Amino acid sequence: MSCTWRPLALFLLSAAFLAAAPPAPHWLSAGEALYREGRLPTGKALPGSLKGDRTVQGMAMTCASCHMASGLGSSEGGSNEGGVRVPPIHGPALFQPRYLALPRLQGADREKLGLKAPPLRPAYTDASLARALRSGIDPAGREFNEGMPRYALTDRHMALLIRYLRALSATPPPGVDGKTIRFATVIGSEVRAADREAMLKPLQSFLAFNNDMPRTFGHRMFRSPAGRNLIEDHRTYTLEPWVLSGPPATWRRQLETRYRKAPVFALLGGISYGSWQPIHDFCEARRLPCILPITDLPVVSDQSWYTLYFSRGLRQEGEAAARFLASGPAAATGSQVVQVVQGATGRAPR
Numbered sequence: 001m002s003c004t005w006r007p008l009a010l011f012l013l014s015a016a017f018l019a020a021a022p023p024a025p026h027w028l029s030a031g032e033a034l035y036r037e038g039r040l041p042t043g044k045a046l047p048g049s050l051k052g053d054r055t056v057q058g059m060a061m062t063c064a065s066c067h068m069a070s071g072l073g074s075s076e077g078g079s080n081e082g083g084v085r086v087p088p089i090h091g092p093a094l095f096q097p098r099y100l101a102l103p104r105l106q107g108a109d110r111e112k113l114g115l116k117a118p119p120l121r122p123a124y125t126d127a128s129l130a131r132a133l134r135s136g137i138d139p140a141g142r143e144f145n146e147g148m149p150r151y152a153l154t155d156r157h158m159a160l161l162i163r164y165l166r167a168l169s170a171t172p173p174p175g176v177d178g179k180t181i182r183f184a185t186v187i188g189s190e191v192r193a194a195d196r197e198a199m200l201k202p203l204q205s206f207l208a209f210n211n212d213m214p215r216t217f218g219h220r221m222f223r224s225p226a227g228r229n230l231i232e233d234h235r236t237y238t239l240e241p242w243v244l245s246g247p248p249a250t251w252r253r254q255l256e257t258r259y260r261k262a263p264v265f266a267l268l269g270g271i272s273y274g275s276w277q278p279i280h281d282f283c284e285a286r287r288l289p290c291i292l293p294i295t296d297l298p299v300v301s302d303q304s305w306y307t308l309y310f311s312r313g314l315r316q317e318g319e320a321a322a323r324f325l326a327s328g329p330a331a332a333t334g335s336q337v338v339q340v341v342q343g344a345t346g347r348a349p350r
């Protein structure tokens, strides 16, 4: 992006940045508040304890902080390199047997391949899942390692949580079907053609590289049922440039119209010279991830989930300048600091 003039902006860090975790947003259902916020319907923190009776409550123990908001789990440090493996716990994964090898293949597909190894555990039922969450013992009788806390939930709260887990990631999210993942990239109305191309080209090359993968892997993936373990993960990516028009006050409406017409799974990249606020707000409202947009004016907030920025943009520069001035010779001598502000971009980060 060719941003020709970067104003020097000084401002004080708002006390709001340092405030405690905000209350659960209104859209969280009771089960979701339990899962994502570690908050019971009574408003109290989720009562959890680690093996060895160390009690930890609230945010540090939310299911989402380890198993991720999607329930897909994670593999911090790599499961083969001694890292911690946090298993998937969304509905489809919990309520079917879990296998070590080729875990996607179930029932007849496993028989066809002659896979004889028994599952690590059978499918959970509501009762065995409740027992596992309280006692740390899975339905095969295995005790969880100490990475997984134990939760002393009442029957009512347990039922809420389990209902939520059953539905979690049980259907494909908007913009995804068996063959395709649809993405869009947002381009502000004021963006010059050269900057637009510079943002689009690498994205399009990356998507083309991904879409070529089945050819690179050859037909091996399709030949045996085992290949389904991979092929079911492979979907073609499509990218639609959402070029906005007119003033930023109208962008939110334009984004809504495009999304309603054909929803996308996420926004990739994107570029605007002005504030990212209208796009940020749209993504929060739609729960739509927006990955690494190019903007000098990101929305700096500890209450937002869905947009991942490269940096805090001009605010970050302003803070660095403020810190420098506060500790430099100007502060020691009490000299006056004059701030020159030019245009909307200069005023915005104050």
Ligand code: HEC
Binding pocket: 035, 060, 061, 062, 063, 064, 065, 066, 067, 084, 085, 086, 087, 088, 089, 094, 098, 121, 132, 133, 138, 143, 144, 145, 146, 147, 148, 149, 151, 161
């Ligand atoms: C501090 C990280 C952490 C938190 C918080 C956490 N888990 Fe886990 N969880 C793990 C790890 C690690 C395992 C794997 C344990 C093992 O296999 O020995 C696990 C395993 C599980 C399993 C067993 C999955 C299977 O296939 O048998 C379930 C179910 C589960 N967690 C549900 C939850 C729920 C629900 C919450 C929130 C109420 C939660 N976890 C919070 C780390 C965590």
